[in-house]
Amino acid sequence: MIRNIKAITFLLLLAVLGSTVIGPLISFNNISPDFLMMVIVIVALAEGAFAATIVGFLIGIVLDISQPELMGLHALCCSLAGYSIGKLRGRLILDSVLVAGGLVAIAVLSYEMLYSLIGSGVVGNEFIRPFFTRTIPASIYSGLI
Amino acid sequence: MPLSQNSKSTTSSTLTLGICLFISLVLLVLPLERKVIVADTLSDILTKPYVTVYNFITDIGKVNRINAELKAEIIEFKMNSVSVERVARERNMLRESIGLTEQGSLELIPCEIRQRKLTADARLVQLRCPVAPQWKEYQPVVSVDGLFGRVFRITAPNEAWVELLTSPDISIGCELSRTGLLGVLQPIAGQFELSLIGRDEDVKVGDIIVTSGVIESNNSSSMNSSSMPRGIPVGTVVEVNSPPDRIFKSILVEPAASFNKLDVVFLVSGSGDWFLKSDEQGMDNDQEY
Incomplete structure (x- = not known):
């Protein structure tokens, strides 16, 4: 259990490093891969729904700090994403890279869609244009990475 | 995996999801002022240790640099002090030679x-x-x-x-x-x-x-x-x-x-x-x- 916690902590640190340092370096048109969602997917497939829900919630809370007006929304979406992917553990054949990449892409897409939908309802943000100009490219990019 | 363990694991993950969703919804419906307070508090708890360590490391670098600059200044002052003492000595010798009183320090x-x-x-x-x-x-x-x-x-x-x-x-x-x-x-x-x-x-x-x-x-x-x-x-x-x-x-x-x-x-x-x-x-x- 302690080894798992250490591994998850290490992954989280890598994800933060990726988001803050590597992401901006490899971004194009302000679109960068979602390293945090990748970590949630990895934890979900390795440890299951329980660990992924908690990791997703914690990652979401950290993301929410930077946007107080939508406080709780990242936590909600990331917890749901972690739980959903965790439930798929043991039901997918992950030998193929395409499957893993596709899973990441779908996870990012679902998370961003849910976030944008609820966010547009709460604070009136635009939904349609960012969905096509940002959400879809970001999910494909994350899946490729 | 035995069925009872499966259902236990499902129950615990569902319960965890429920708790996380509840907390997220509570945070989402809070008034903006309270959200800002929560964000500030969490920011202090989560980021303060890293900021403290980062500041400590950068301060060490700064202290080392300032230390080196001060050492260089001390050496310069010491050299100037030697030069000043020599000038004062020469001036006193000249003053003495023309009958003026010696100047002290x-x-x-x-x-x-x-x-x-x-x-x-x-x-x-x-x-x-x-x-x-x-x-x-x-x-x-x-x-x-x-x-x-x-x-x-x-x-x-x-x-x-x-x-x-x-x-x-x-x-x-x-x-x-x-x-x-x-x-x-x-x-x-x-x-x-x-x-x-x-x-x-x-x-x-x-x-x-x-x-x-x-x-x-x-x-x-x-x-x-x-x-x-x-x-x-x-x-x-x-x-x-x-x-x-x-x-x-x-x-x-x-x-x-x-x-x-x-x-x-x-x-x-x-x-x-x-x-x-x-x-x-x-x-x-x-x-x-």
């Missing part, structure tokens, strides 16, 4: 500022020295930057009132370190003016003003000045005008010392001249003789 005695007194006639601070020095009336007091004031009244073996340079009735004999022109520095209307310098003399903005070692008296009936060691930094020329209706220049001076910071100052004891670094004097050392 100056000593700086650190003093603490205890209180301030601001009246219409004077700006005074009370100094306290850890050891009882040889007080003399009108003895100069300097800060790390330059002339701060002069001894006004001795009240105890190790305490005295010092008149600041900003006192209305003060006048200090000064000279321009670059050209040696003599003048009198006085505070006038919140500024410092160097007077008695001819309209046609060479004075530039940026010239450094030092004490001349010459006694100057102002218009008051009593002599309220005395000879200060020559060369103590007083200020820098910031404005020079030559009014057509006056025979002297109008020279405004920015004082070197700060009079608002209450810090350690130094009583100048002994006789002799205050030597500036050779590149600040604006003329060769040979020209002193």
Whole structure:
């Protein structure tokens, strides 16, 4: 259990490093891969729904700090994403890279869609244009990475 | 995996999801002010340790750099001190050869500022020295930057009132370190003016003003000045005008010392001249003789 916690902590640190340092370096048109969602997917497939829900919630809370007006929304979406992917553990054949990449892409897409939908309802943000100009490219990019 | 373990795991993950969703929804529906408070608190808890460590690491780098700079400055000061001692020795030899008295060396005695007194006639601070020095009336007091004031009244073996340079009735004999022109520095209307310098003399903005070692008296009936060691930094020329209706220049001076910071100052004891670094004097050392 302690080894798992250490591994998850290490992954989280890598994800933060990726988001803050590597992401901006490899971004194009302000679109960068979602390293945090990748970590949630990895934890979900390795440890299951329980660990992924908690990791997703914690990652979401950290993301929410930077946007107080939508406080709780990242936590909600990331917890749901972690739980959903965790439930798929043991039901997918992950030998193929395409499957893993596709899973990441779908996870990012679902998370961003849910976030944008609820966010547009709460604070009136635009939904349609960012969905096509940002959400879809970001999910494909994350899946490729 | 046995069925009971499966259902336990499903229950625990569902319960966890429920708790996380509940907390997220509670945060989402909070008023904005409360959200900001929560965000600030979480930010402090989550990021403070990393920020503290990062600041500590950068501070170490800064301290190392400052340490290296200070060491270099100390070496430079030591070398300048050796040079100054040699110049003082040579000057004393010359003075002795032409029958003048030998000049001693100056000593700086650190003093603490205890209180301030601001009246219409004077700006005074009370100094306290850890050891009882040889007080003399009108003895100069300097800060790390330059002339701060002069001894006004001795009240105890190790305490005295010092008149600041900003006192209305003060006048200090000064000279321009670059050209040696003599003048009198006085505070006038919140500024410092160097007077008695001819309209046609060479004075530039940026010239450094030092004490001349010459006694100057102002218009008051009593002599309220005395000879200060020559060369103590007083200020820098910031404005020079030559009014057509006056025979002297109008020279405004920015004082070197700060009079608002209450810090350690130094009583100048002994006789002799205050030597500036050779590149600040604006003329060769040979020209002193």
